Amino acid sequence: QVQLVESGGGLVQAGGSLRLSCAASGRTFSNYAMGWFRQAPGKEREFVSALSWSRLTTYYADSVKGRFTISRDNAKNTVYLQMNRLKPEDTAVYYCAARTSAWPSSSVNEYDYWGQGTQVTVSS
Numbered sequence: 001q002v003q004l005v006e007s008g009g010g011l012v013q014a015g016g017s018l019r020l021s022c023a024a025s026g027r028t029f030s031n032y033a034m035g036w037f038r039q040a041p042g043k044e045r046e047f048v049s050a051l052s053w054s055r056l057t058t059y060y061a062d063s064v065k066g067r068f069t070i071s072r073d074n075a076k077n078t079v080y081l082q083m084n085r086l087k088p089e090d091t092a093v094y095y096c097a098a099r100t101s102a103w104p105s106s107s108v109n110e111y112d113y114w115g116q117g118t119q120v121t122v123s124s
Contacts, residue, residue, distance in 0.1 A: 002113040
């Protein structure tokens with residue numbers, strides 16, 4: 001089992017920045033690919049970004065490419081999502097997820113463990 005706890009969400013003005021963190025506990029964190037997803041009210045959960053265990057492979061949704069950066073510190077069992085130039089349409093609950101594979105995926109269905117989510121609200 002892997003437990004994931006997100007933090008770092010909040011209220012920010014458009015154009016601002018936030019850094020989300022996801023702390024993992026349980027089984028060996030470095031064996032897992034990690035992803036970030038988000039879900040806005042009334043919408044389905046959507047892919048944001050993902051990272052391989054080696055940190056060599058990263059994926060980004062087109063909507064966040066160039067603005068968001070995913071990273072991980074395997075020594076700290078933590079994955080991060082740096083979000084810059086935030087837009088009101090980025091408002092959502094952001095979820096961290098772990099996949100029992102070395103390789104990342106953009107599919108919600110391919111992740112095995114999920115955090116409880118952290119709210120990000122971007123005001124215009």
